[in-house]
Amino acid sequence: MNDVLIFGEIRDGNLKKVIKELVTAGRIVTEGTGGSIDAILVGRGASDLSESISGLGIRKTICVDDDQVEKYSTEGYAKTLSDLIAESSYGYILFGATAMGRDLSPRVAARVGGVMFSDCVDLRFEEGRCIAKRPVYSGKLFVEIVPVGKKPVFITLRPNNIPPAESDGGKTEMVSRPSGVTEDMIRALATEIIPMAGGRPDITEAEVIVSGGRAMKDSSNFEILGELADLLGGAVGASRAAVDAGYSLQPLQVGQTGKIVNPKLYIACGISGAIQHLAGMRTSKVIVAINKDPNAPIFEKAHYGIVGDLFEVVPALTEEIKKLL
Amino acid sequence: MKIIVLLKRVPDTEAKILINSEGSGINEEGVKFIINTYDEYAIEEGLKLKENVGGDSTVTVVCMGPEESTEIIRTALAMGADNAIHICDAALDNPTPDMTATLLAKAIKNNGFDIIFCGKQGIDYDMAQTQAFLAEKLDIPQVNIISEFAISDDNKKAFLVRSIEGADEKVEADLPVIISCNKGLNEPRYASLPGIMKAKRKEIKKLTLTDLDSSGVPAEKDSTIIKWLSLPKSGECKIIEGEDFGEKVVELARLLREEAKVL
Incomplete structure (x- = not known):
């Protein structure tokens, strides 16, 4: 029960970068328990991708790559993981808090009799127990939570909260393993993935987000935010007011009933700062607010503010940053 | 077709959430409680499915929570749900997802089910675990965070779109299935005045732990919150x-x- 298993998510032939943050989390746990870290990669190309995490202090990477796990299914992946967990002695199983991790982790926890902590932003190990910090009430508060009893502990870790692990020069053993999945076990299967237009990063993964509120007035006006976001390699977000008014799309909504984000730079344009929006972005490292109204609550949470018309300020800011980069 | 919709009573999204003076939870004073926002999409989708399938289909809302949850159950009934099951017992104090799912599974099994709709997460503890624990206990597939739903002509297969990072994922699932709903799936209807009047006569079946036979329900909690933190x-x-x-x-x-x- 001292060992840690981390789940490496494969999407579009790539390993999600949160895996290196999971290794850091794994080290926090194993420094407390004295155990080792193993990784499991499930999906097409698992063996090739295992190279990229070799030498991070992982004892063994288990690669599962057969036809039954080529496409994601909760039940197929849960079978693969729960079989491995049942015949091993992992006390801690870590996932990224991604769409897949949040879907898969509780199902495996339910199957093997684990306890789960969702969307953790920090971990520490004290007096023989793992203390996880996680947001509640959509980020309006945080709690520290600990396991009670001897159940394996499942943790989903939010991306961008703890630093990625650096190589420690050690060797990682690579082993292959069959999924153990047969077709009849899969009653729900992901058949196709349709990328959103725009090719920008997802707001939960982006390092920069340029967000617009009701003051954007029209969906076409979001293009000026898009130009700034593209310049910075970032994503475009929106407030609930902008989504409800039809100016933007639900997957881009930041805040309660949308997504909780944690970029390095968050630029709020024409967003007044309703409590449910603030809950979703207030942990951003640097917050910039651009708003006509000097009394808008967003300025209370921002680090830098410009009182002014976003339709003047944002294009000018884009031009100015172009000069700097 | 037996359609189940899960409900939870949670603080309003607009509510200011503060830690209570004991530091043991939130201060509920003056906080308005509502139907979990995502559950409204679940109710609407359940009602639409019933209208679509017709016949003797029923929508049963299942809620586990304190006595005060009656109010949100009545709202769901006023929107058009046929009847309700309310699991309510003073011994239930912030049950874990495992406990909640075990009790829900018992109630839902007794009632019978073909499809279960719920919100993608409760906007209080934001754990998004109960649906997966419930799916495992009922031995059915799960599809989470869906933004589109359709059903085959023979009502045996669901076609879903779920939101993942920067993309939509198309999923096909066999019934019975549990589906967690995201904002954008539909526009939840308002309760009509006749609906509100009718709701008063609809059955809310109250179940306590004794009624449900609590065998298999974990006796002890598997986790505990040691500290509440403000930002x-x-x-x-x-x-x-x-x-x-x-x-x-x-x-x-x-x-x-x-x-x-x-x-």
């Missing part, structure tokens, strides 16, 4: 001054590059 106070906002917006953006870009070091 750190944010620092002072630097309002950038200047003759015109041109000057302001030059200064902002400089600060972002030199002081904040994010450019």
